[in-house]
Amino acid sequence: MPSKFVQLRRQVTDRFFTGLAAGLSVVVIGALVAIFAYLVLRGAGSLNWAFFTQIQKPVGESGGGMANGIVGSIMILVIASCMGVPLGIGAGVYLAEFGRGRLGRLVRFTADVLNGVPSIVIGMVAWGLVVVRQKHFSAFAGGVALAIMMIPTVTRATEEMLLLVPQSVREAAFGLGIPQWRTTLSITLPSARAGILTGVMLAFARIAGETAPLLFTAFGNQFWNLSPGQPIAAMPLQIYTYALSPYDEWHRQAWAGALVLVLLIVGTTTLVRFVFLRRMLGGAR
């Protein structure tokens, strides 16, 4: 029979580690709360109508906004999605429907490698591929960089969601004499639609806040630009430049921009998580 002392020691150790784990979890959540609290506190005060409708005022004048950055960000994201989403979904379909062999394994591995490439390196590569040839910075180059970042996420999400569609559904289609392309396009892809959309929106949320790949592709712009061939402003870039500037007014703008950006991204992620994902996995589980 173990002595009372040993019993007590084990009890105390157990309590200690439970408390430790709980305490450290509180610290992590505290960091999250601190970040959000500061964003709301400092951002909400500088958020006004002008922020969404005006462009940057010269140093010394107060007011102005990030309208050109918002439009620029939307443009870059649209360009990126137009390239990244079809490619990513195509590669995902390949992996799920045809990718059993060596090529499939290689592509899967490569997509994982691409997912781990630092964003700044992707920016350099997009610079080499587009900016050097065009001879100037452009929104299109920024779009290329972000598209490259999007592809692995979309690919793996598409593959995972297509594999959740039961094999018997495909077999039923083949049994009816429906060719494979028709089965995939009209039966398998639509049943995985919600899941694939989730993957696409998560990829979108991830690239929406990226700054590093835009530094030497989109480059930023103080003025309005609507041409994809010219340097363009983007919200993350503006937050970055404003934060590093020595002016209080610009700092306020940076906080407001950060709040808008976070609301956008967290909103997307939350929406996706609670609406689409539940609908998708509800049936599968």
Next chain:
Amino acid sequence: MGAVPEKRFSMPKPSRGRTADSSHPEPMGTPDSPRIALVTTARKAPPWYRTVFTLDNGFRGLMTLAALCVLGIVGLIVSELMQRSSLAWHAFGLKFFVGSQWDPVSGSFGAVPFLYGTLVSSLIALVIAVPLAIAVAVFVTEMCPKPLRKPIAYSTELLAAIPSVIYGLWAMFVLVPLFRVYVEPWCMKYLGWSGLFEGPPFGIGMLTAGTVLAIMIIPIISSITREVLSVVPQHQREAALALGATRWEMIRVAVLSNARAGIVGAIILGLGRALGETIAVTMVIGNTPQIAKSLLAPGYTMASVIANEFAEAPDDLYRSALMEVGLALFLVTILVNILAGLMVWTVTRGNPARSHAQ
């Protein structure tokens, strides 16, 4: 479920040229009668191009092309980095990675300060993040009451959704003053004997950069650790409890020891993320190419030197040197990620936590 193999001889079709679709292979299992086949060949066997350029083959080809694009992109990244860094490689060779002089004006480039900065800031991040991340994962999977589980897991994932630039902004205006006034003087007073905390407390520097990095990599480490812990078989836990173990003893003996390789993998994956992180670090590390023993001193990382200097680099050699830094960063992160992937895989292999078939 591969494509149905094309048959040279197909059944006669009621109407001939309706759509390209009608030249499609017949459903599986149609008995091949040689007599009919012979007759049809004589009359209207589809020409060779119709059996090759079917919609099915076209679809498959298109999807394969998309998959090959993924390979192509990685190929392009490698070739682009190698091509554009060749100038610096020919000029400096391996000396690039042992020289500590970074002087664009005189054209001498050595990458050691950046290697050092990246390594040290990432290590600080790991030291801070690993205990926190593992504690969150263990707490969520093993200890906390059920209704709290999802909110805690979700809020750590929310940390992963915040963009790097916003971490940087927050660190510049919240963390830096905090460190300058409270944390760094405290470290100097109580940990000064180690020699790691010397010099004026600027607030910006390695320690602050490492702390921001730590907050950024906690979600990755903790979500993968959670995944790994959740595939530890339930009967292991039950066996430990049945032997009279307390909950912590059960976690130590049955859960953590089973998941060890996976947890190490998760940590290495976090390291991979920390190595390549750019913007937040650039905003608080101080951007000074020096090798200082003190963690309070400003430094410079590989990613942030690229971010700061690449767009303004005036000559080809300078740009090529930065490209070489990028290439090195690329190779290191890829190796670290592959290693981590292997380690996670050894644990989750039998029953993948996320549904990767095969």
